[in-house]
Amino acid sequence: MSPESSAAPDAIGSLSGIAIVGTGSALPKRRVTNTDLESVMDTSDEWIAQRTGIRSRHIHDPEAGESTASLATLAGQHALKAAGMAADQLDLIVCGTMTPDMPTPGIANLLTASLGTRTIAAFDLNAACSGFVYAMNTAHALMTTAPYRNALVLGVDCVTRFCEFSTLGRTSAILFGDAGGACVLSATEDPSKGLIAQAMHSDGCGAQHLYIPTDKHMFLNAEDYDERKINRIVMHGSNIFKFAVSTFPKLIGQTLDKANLTPDDVDHYICHQSNARILSTARDRFNIPEDKFYINIDRFGNTVGASIPLILDQETRSGRIKPGDRVMFLAFGAGLTWASSLWRV
């Protein structure tokens, strides 16, 4: 790592737009199907597929060196390569994660070493499944007010370390998978590129519906208490389901209103993959065609902060997202949190 003084950027000056110039993603090698889960808990492929749309997910293997940091590094390297950018050109890293490998140091901090950046601004933020959307909005705000020309924004989580893969934890364990996704943002002279509208919300009154108690004093509902659930996801699925089904359409409407656009004006809706039924309800409410509203939960499950950048990477590489398109990112998650970010790419 070279000293900060060697290449600290000047003010952005005439560069008035911000473009997404590269994307990347990473998945653990191990793929676990619903049928595989039948051997460790009382469940069935049919139950999981009908209630959630999930068929398989990838689960990290710590013994093979897979971790939140390793997935973040791979996703970051792929995004930098796609951008044609060297790591020492980065000025900022913002990583949305709720599962850093340890309380400190954070994942973004570790990335400065694993990617080989200068001594730049790098930090994690925790907005659960909304983490990547919060990170995009935060990076954009910093780039427009401070002299950061190139930023790496990530959503990375290994949430399965908090899943109970037995019948005790079956309601939530079947939902989740691990992954990492990233994109490189770059200041550009093209003012048409960048953030068009955004929204960020938090409501701690709903915290008790989805949380991870770290010791016996941390149970948010007395009736949740069970020593076996310490460091395991505690989720009241139907409360989250109702919250999500009402929140997603409101969030789409709020973001369109802020941008003064109609649903047809947006080319791609990239939503957090939580449950196929929640997603199709939001899609139907606005009559959004299926080819504009991606659902890949069948193959990856709910990968928390990684679900949106994973789709962004896949759809960018496939050529379906083209320069000039309008892309809306939408997420909700524990906290409760919910957020949107509408871009012209």
Ligand SMILES: CC(C)(COP(=O)(O)OP(=O)(O)OC[C@H]1O[C@@H](n2cnc3c(N)ncnc32)[C@H](O)[C@@H]1OP(=O)(O)O)[C@@H](O)C(=O)NCCC(=O)NCCS
């Ligand atoms: C989790 C979720 C799929 C559960 O579906 P549901 O219809 O609410 O199911 P319930 O929790 O009411 O359980 C219904 C029954 O299935 C059983 N069940 C729960 N998990 C099961 C599983 N994996 N396999 C088989 N049966 C299961 C329950 O024990 C219950 O049985 P009972 O009626 O005999 O008591 C659904 O609530 C959901 O998707 N919620 C949103 C969660 C979410 O998105 N979280 C992440 C937010 S970012």
